[in-house]
Amino acid sequence: MNTIVDAIVLGCGGGGSAALYRLARRGLRVVGIDQFAPPHDRGSSHGETRIIRAAYFEHPDYVPLAQASWSAWRELETATGATLLEATGLAEFGPPDGIVVPGVLRAARQHNLNVHSLTPDEAATRWPALAGHGLDGVYEPDAGVLRVERCVAAHLDAARAAGAETCFSTRVSGWTCGDAIAVQAGDQEFLAERLIVTAGAWAGGLLADVGVPLTPRRQVVAWHAAGAEMAVDAGCPCFLFELPTGVFYGFPDVDGRGAKVGDHAPGAVVADPSNLDRDLHDGERLALEAFVRARLPFATPTPLRHSACMYTMSPDEHFVVDRHPSDPRVVFAAGLSGHGFKFAPVLGQALADLAVDGATSLPIGFLSLARFARADGRS
Ligand SMILES: Cc1cc2nc3c(=O)[nH]c(=O)nc-3n(C[C@H](O)[C@H](O)[C@H](O)COP(=O)(O)OP(=O)(O)OC[C@H]3O[C@@H](n4cnc5c(N)ncnc54)[C@H](O)[C@@H]3O)c2cc1C
Numbered sequence: 001m002n003t004i005v006d007a008i009v010l011g012c013g014g015g016g017s018a019a020l021y022r023l024a025r026r027g028l029r030v031v032g033i034d035q036f037a038p039p040h041d042r043g044s045s046h047g048e049t050r051i052i053r054a055a056y057f058e059h060p061d062y063v064p065l066a067q068a069s070w071s072a073w074r075e076l077e078t079a080t081g082a083t084l085l086e087a088t089g090l091a092e093f094g095p096p097d098g099i100v101v102p103g104v105l106r107a108a109r110q111h112n113l114n115v116h117s118l119t120p121d122e123a124a125t126r127w128p129a130l131a132g133h134g135l136d137g138v139y140e141p142d143a144g145v146l147r148v149e150r151c152v153a154a155h156l157d158a159a160r161a162a163g164a165e166t167c168f169s170t171r172v173s174g175w176t177c178g179d180a181i182a183v184q185a186g187d188q189e190f191l192a193e194r195l196i197v198t199a200g201a202w203a204g205g206l207l208a209d210v211g212v213p214l215t216p217r218r219q220v221v222a223w224h225a226a227g228a229e230m231a232v233d234a235g236c237p238c239f240l241f242e243l244p245t246g247v248f249y250g251f252p253d254v255d256g257r258g259a260k261v262g263d264h265a266p267g268a269v270v271a272d273p274s275n276l277d278r279d280l281h282d283g284e285r286l287a288l289e290a291f292v293r294a295r296l297p298f299a300t301p302t303p304l305r306h307s308a309c310m311y312t313m314s315p316d317e318h319f320v321v322d323r324h325p326s327d328p329r330v331v332f333a334a335g336l337s338g339h340g341f342k343f344a345p346v347l348g349q350a351l352a353d354l355a356v357d358g359a360t361s362l363p364i365g366f367l368s369l370a371r372f373a374r375a376d377g378r379s
Contacts, residue, residue: 002189002190002191003031003188003189003190003191004180004190004191004192005028005029005030005031005165005190005191005192006023006028006029006030006192006193006194007023007028007029007030007031007192007193007194007195007196007355007356008030008031008032008033008181008183008190008192008194008195008196009023009030009031009032009033009196009198010033010172010175010183010195010196010197010198010199010206011033011034011197011198011199011200011202011203012032012033012034012038012152012156012166012168012198013034013038013039013040013043013044013045013152013198013200014044014045014148014151014152014198014200014336014340014341014344015198015200015333015336015340015344015347015348015351016032016034016038016196016198016199017032017038017151017152017155017156017159017344017348018155018344018345018347018348018349019196019198019333019347019348019351019352020032020155020156020159020164020166020348021076021155021156021158021159021162021164021348022348022349022351022352023159023164023196023352023355023356024159024160024162024163024164025158025162026352026356027163028356029163030159030163030164030165031164031165031166031167031190031192032156032159032164032165032166032167033166033167033168033170033172033183033185033190034166034167034168034169034170035169035170035171035172035202036168036169037168037169038152038153038156038168039148039149039150039152039153039156041307042274042276043200043201043202043273043309043310044200044201044309044310044311044312044336044340044341045148045149045151045152045200045341046148046149046307046309047148047221047260047307047309048147048148048149048254048257048260049145049146049147049148049251049254049260050145050146050148050151050341050342051090051143051144051145051146051238051240051249051251051342052066052069052070052073052085052143052144052145052146052342053066053090053140053143053238053342054066054067054070054107054111054113054140054142054143055104055105055107055108055111055113055115055138055140055143056103056104056107057092057099057100057101057102057103057104057106057107058103058317058318058339059318059366060106060107060110060111061363061366062107062343063107063110063111063113064111064363065343065346065362065363065364066342066343068345068346068362069342069343069344069345069346070085070142072345072346072349073085073146073151073345076151076154076155076158076345077154079154079158080154080157080158082150082153082154082157083147083150084146084147084150084151084154085144085145085146085147086144086145086147086232086254087141087142087143087144088143088144088145088232088236088237088238088251088252088254089139089140089141089142089143089144089237089238090139090140090143090144090237090238090239090240091118091123091127091130091132091137091138091139091237091238091239091240092104092137092138092139092140092239092240092241092242093123093130093132093135093136093137093138093239093240093241093242094135094136094241094242094243095135095136095242096136098242099242099247100240100242100247101135101136101137101138101242104138104140105117105138108138108140113140113142114140114141114142115138115139115140116138116139116141117136117137117138118132118136118137118138118139119137120132120133120134120135120137122137123137123139126235127235127236127237128229128297128298129226129227129229129230129234129236129252129296129297129298129299130236130237130239130295130296131294131295131296131297132241132295135241135242139237143237143238144238145232145238145251145252145254146341146342148341151341151344155344155345155348167185167188167190170185170186170188171185171186172184172185172206173185174206175195175330177326177327177329177330180192180193181193181194181195181327181329181330183195193329194329194330194331194355194356195329195330195331195355196330196331196332196351196352196355197324197330197331197332197333197334198332198333198334198347198351199334200273200310200312200336201216201270201273201310201312202273202274203312203332203334203335204216204312207324207332207334209325209326210320210324210325210332210334210369211325211372212314212315212320212334212335212369212372213314213315214312214313214314214320214334214335215269215312215313216269216270216273216310216311216312216313217266217267217268217269217270217310217311217312217313218267218268218269218270218276218277218308218309218310219262219263219266219267219308219309219310219311219338220262220263220267220280220281220284220288220306220307220308220309221260221261221262221306221307221309222260222261222262222280222285222288222303222304222305222306222307223257223258223259223260223261223303223304223305223306224258224259224260224261224292224296224299224300224301224302224303224304225258225299225300225304226252226253226258226259226296226298226299226300227298227299228298229298230252230253230259230296230298230299231252231253232252232253232254234252236252236253237252238250238251238252239252240264241291241295243291243294243295245287245290245291246263246264246265246287247263247264247265248261248262248263248264248288248291248295249261249262249264250262250296258299258304258305259296259299261288261291261292261296261299262288263284263287263288263291264338266311266313266338267284267311270310273310276308276310277308278307278308279308280303280306280308285303288301288303289301289302289303311336311337311338312334312335312336312337313335313337313338314334314335314337315372316371317337317338318335318337318366318367318371319333319334319335319336319337319340319343319347319367320332320333320334320335320367320368320369321333321334321347321350321351321354321364321367321368322354322367322368322369323354323358325369328358329355331351331354331355332351333347333350333351346362349362350362350364
């Protein structure tokens with residue numbers, strides 16, 4: 001039997017749950033389809049915590065989007081009664097001529113953000129749990145921790161409260177574009193006027209004809225036993241270190257479950273996102289242990305537990321958010337490249353705008369497909 005709706009959201013993780021909410025809030029009859037039952041731990045939106053920050057060293061154009069997202073997460077807390085965001089601040093350390101510290105300062109200058117430079121002595125006095133010696137430091141107080149699974153659940157709850165339907169544990173095998181868009185999901189067919197694709201690590205297969213490689217890569221994070229000095233209540237912020245061995249980041253102990261640490265370098269290419277290798281390999285463990293030993297004096301190097309996840313990399317590590325080149329009724333957000341979760345509310349809003357109005361007032365032009373065409377000299 002066919003189900004006829006205004007819009008379908010394919011994939012209801014970080015980005016899709018937000019898009020579902022935004023579409024439902026606009027009064028559309030909308031259904032969200034997912035192969036699992038979000039929030040789940042099979043994709044890219046799990047592992048308890050995500051950092052939200054605005055002083056974006058990767059590209060200053062993300063700053064207004066991050067600021068809008070912060071407000072939107074707070075609004076979602078009000079709408080649902082869930083606690084989603086904890087303002088812990090973020091301390092970042094690196095060489096003065098590296099990528100992180102100069103990039104943070106550039107974004108802060110350009111957007112007049114509340115960011116302070118720190119000497120190693122100031123950092124050591126303020127946070128004995130973070131060993132920034134030998135590096136320059138910057139501190140962004142208006143940064144914090146998002147409870148990732150709770151955020152997905154809150155968007156889904158709010159979407160359902162606004163009238164959205166969900167169809168979970170149902171895999172979409174494809175779609176065809178005719179008078180309506182026909183989406184094949186399990187043994188059902190859904191017909192819609194618009195389709196929003198937010199398929200995370202699976203986007204490469206579903207959006208192959210967009211022509212931009214979207215490569216899933218394995219990431220492993222680990223939790224380490226930590227002293228009271230690393231607790232949020234003790235004022236320990238989130239942290240990020242640019243080191244000769246890579247960029248390592250982590251979280252204070254937010255709920256007595258340990259300090260979480262990750263290596264930001266994209267890991268091995270994942271051939272099949274449905275069969276992710278979830279082990280912590282010796283090389284990964286040793287890299288995390290070496291980081292903890294060198295930079296987190298109140299944490300125990302041997303991990304308590306770990307979790308595997310995926311980054312979906314675009315060629316330039318910036319998101320790709322646009323209308324599909326072969327049918328503008330299909331819109332997508334893909335290639336979130338390991339830094340997309342914080343933006344879920346604005347991505348959801350942008351996708352809803354693109355799907356319904358064909359354009360958005362949000363400043364997402366730098367994330368459009370056109371940049372790849374330009375790089376090829378095609379337009
Ligand atoms: C270890 C790690 C740490 C990170 N840290 C941060 C951070 O600190 N801050 C930050 O902002 N970002 C961070 N990120 C990145 C961020 O988590 C991701 O960019 C974001 O969660 C991706 O959301 P998504 O909606 O694209 O994917 P997902 O949340 O994985 O959602 C995709 C959904 O699509 C569904 N789906 C796919 N194909 C189909 C199909 N054919 N049929 C039905 N359903 C389908 C999947 O089941 C899934 O539920 C991190 C990522 C990882 C892995």
